[in-house]
Amino acid sequence: MRIVLIGAPGGGKGTQAKLLVEKYAIPQISTGDLLRQAVAAGSALGIQAKTIMDAGQLVSDDIVLGMIRERLSEPDTQNGFILDGFPRNISQAEALDRLLEELGSPMQLALLIDVEFNVLLQRLTGRRTCRDCGQMFNIYTSPPRIDGCCDKCGGELLHRADDNEETIANRLKVYEAQTAPLVEYYRHQGKLRTVQGTGEIEDIFANIERILASLPSNEAGAGETDSKTALPKKEKLGKEANNKEDNKEKVAKTVAKENVAKKKVAKKKVAKKTVAKKKVAKKKVAKKKVAKKKVAKKKVAKKKVAKKKVAKKK
Secondary structure, eight states: OEEEEEEOTTSSHHHHHHHHHHHHOOOEEEHHHHHHHHHHHTOHHHHHHHHHHHTTOOOOHHHHHHHHHHHHTSGGGTTOEEEESOOOSHHHHHHHHHHHHHTTOOOOEEEEEEOOHHHHHHHHHTEEEETTTOOEEETTTBOOSBTTBOTTTOOBEEOOTTOSHHHHHHHHHHHHHHHHHHHHHHHHHTOEEEEEOOSOHHHHHHHHHHHHHTSOGGGGOTTOOOTTTOOOHHHHHHHHHHHHHHHHHHHHHHHHHHHHHHHHSOOOOOOOOOOOOOOOOOOOOOOOOOOOOOOOOOOOOOOOOOOOOOOOOO
């Protein structure tokens, strides 16, 4: 498995990374450790990095990627690795993706350990580190049995000068500004998984194990195959040839059956029905004779007017 750990300072990345190393026997690769080791060894990249750091400047991405390339060429990384402290921004993430693709080992998982701001503040201000063995304690959450004394080796516990509230608050703000785009970058790729970093260490690790168990097995890399299911090339070719011959025989039999079926089926002749046209008899309409009514002329009897006799006066 190939994992990049993302989380704020004090989020518990280092603690969970150690548990992953023990459980899965894969190395934790911290870019901070790589730089210190390269400088101490006096390698070509280490000399370049030392010159830049002595000048008070940040080591370039090209140098860091060169160190990561060298580290990934070692045999203990063949089964995977846990990358801690890199990338910190999108340009570094893109460069890392190109490098891993070139090596044939693309990133499988970006694991974000998410912790609330106030909890981070408490963890960092209460952090104490053993000067001799590097064992870490927290006076609030995991204090030593004897105040100021390491439980592991008895060495003196130191409080870093920059572990004060103001400095830590600024560091967390810078982290949030840088990491938010990086989280979206891996979410867009479908590789981001988030685990809550509060609670018991064992419970957090159990949640991480569940996430790892849910990863698809085919994410092992583009060029990798399952040795159990892979067949020798000759055997594959032989099986493919046999399959082709079987397919040809099946097709030939099917075609023969179809031809026989076609011969047996006689085409029925459909007699065309002749439709006799009906003769429509035209109805003769008899014209009705209308009898003209004779109008009888009324005879007006002339009245006889009797002439009155006028008596002549004597």
